[in-house]
Amino acid sequence: MFLKSDILKAISFRNPVKLPFTYWVLIGLRFALTLVPQQGYIHPDEFFQNIEVIAGDVLTVDVARTWEFNPKFPIRNIFIPKMILGPPLHFIQLTNPYVKQYFNIDLKTPYYLLVIPRLFICFLSLINDFCLYRICTLYGQNFRNRLKLFASSYVVFVYCCRSFSNTFEMMFFSLLLLLVAECMLKSDKVIYHNEFLREKYEQAKSAVERVKLFKLSTHLPEHSLNRVLFLSTLVVIGIFNRPTFVGFAFPPVFFWLYRGLGSKVVGFKDFHYRIFVLIVCGIPPVLMLILFDSVYYGYLTMADIESLKLSWDNWVVTPLNFLRYNSDMRNLTQHGLHPRWLHLAVNIPLLFNVLGLLAVFTVTGYIYRFTRGQYSKLPRIQSITGLMMFSLITPIALLSMFPHQEARFIIPVLVPLVYLFGNHLHVNESDGPYRSKLKNLLRYSWYTLNILLTIFFGFVHQGGIYPFTDNLHREIKATYGVHTHVITTHSYSIPTFLLQLESTTKVWKDKRTGHKYRLAPSTFLYKYGSMPMDDLFMKIDEVLTEAEMMLHKYKKQYRFYVASPCSLERQILDTAKNYYYIELMEDFLYYPHFCTEALPSFPSHRDQFCLEKNFNRNNESLSLDLNFYQRISCFFRKFCFRVYRVRPVKIHSN
Incomplete structure (x- = not known):
């Protein structure tokens, strides 16, 4: 006979355990790499999709508000980035004077400005670790090996400590998996005991025994x-953060709805009742997020609320705008079209290497068994597996249906x-x-590849942008009022908020006279992407002419920089020769810096430019051939x- 205490103990989830020392080392390394800091630059969205805009609101500085936050057609919710990035930025704003x-x-x-928000996000990334740990302990799985592998992934070291909306999506997805896993386990245990007590109740011969069994069944938790x-609420927040969260939320939500279906105590009535309650509970957070966006983007004002003159034009639904924008193939073409097999063939091996390949082979085996009708060899539908x-x-599978595919879109599936x-x-x-040798080989491959990818994406990829921005910030502050012109080509954009430029949109007030005014901009950033060299120099000519005019007319001193990958050095210097009145001086050099926009070609053994730049320091003859080592070095x-x-160019008159 089961007692009440036995039943409650059976559905208890408390099971304290110790975490392995290696895992704590990896956690410490995660924070240490964030503090270094990581100067790698994965994608412009890590700045311009979230923190750039929030920093402009909190710190009152000039920022680059991208098209996604255009009030005329906003497609990004502002609540989630404000809740995640607002605290560290407010911390900087409030504590900086002291x-x-x-x-x-x-x-x-x-x-x-780079490290403090990343540290906060890095701390929040522990949510993923905790969710994985709890799911493993709930179902009696080995969490030690899994935690070490998870914490050693470069996705965790790099992506999970950046302000990507995909990083937030991963946290929401992990929490959703944990919630559903807990609910599934609790329902399985409660249903098992409920059916057991029902069976005993039907078999009971005396009224006293039936009363005891009935009382025991009433003590079973809901x-x-x-x-x-x-x-x-979690599903709604995830969808407003990224509407692609629908694809991530669908399996957990379905399993939550499907719990116990087919048993003696749960039927289709419960299934539809759960759907109804889930939808009703989602209405308040939906309305709250719509209200927040509508106020932020200026669709709803206090005057509208006071006058109670509200219409459909007062509301903005950013996920709906997101879907409308991405449903237009012309818009996707602007961001790049990819083959639909890119996630499977490239992004999964790139992100998850050994584990990704294991998953591909295993899923392929499951598909083969399914087509052969071997259903008993497939994972049970109501199991944690x-x-x-x-x-x-x-x-x-759902994200592969869209022609625009980036690796970061699928990082949430790491858990x-x-x-x-x-x-x-x-x-x-x-x-x-x-089998032991094979597993050891796979494990060592996992660690080796993740170390290399952490170095590459954390420090090498577009690695010159941050140190250049740091130096530029110092120059701007040291020479206040001097106009600064910066042209970047074949590289990612400079995060404007890191420069801490005084806002030119805010209305300032003179304390003495009370006169209101706006500051004129003194720093100008020109982002020309992969513009052809001749067109680029036409832009350089235009900017230089304008700067010289301001100098002679208004005595506005200026400095003018052009920044590009070193692989374009020959093209830049050769094109500059056509502009005899423009002087280009090599000022700074930042290494390493890798960018796919301008990959260098491997030099030939008679590459004279390579000799001139790197190997002719002692006036040696340029007719010598480069050996293989010199070519690699170059x-x-x-x-x-x-x-x-x-x-x-200064022209001296005789």
């Missing part, structure tokens, strides 16, 4: 609508991927010699970021 006074440290410099409010498998396959295949890289007692020297100072 830190400057007592410690002589300025928090409004590129280093702290489970059908467990965590429904949290679940619906089924939940994780569908949570891995479904988002990738179910590690849960399913993390233990496959560690040797078990039942493994034979060949090739790697091209992975840098060169900054040229632009000046007009």
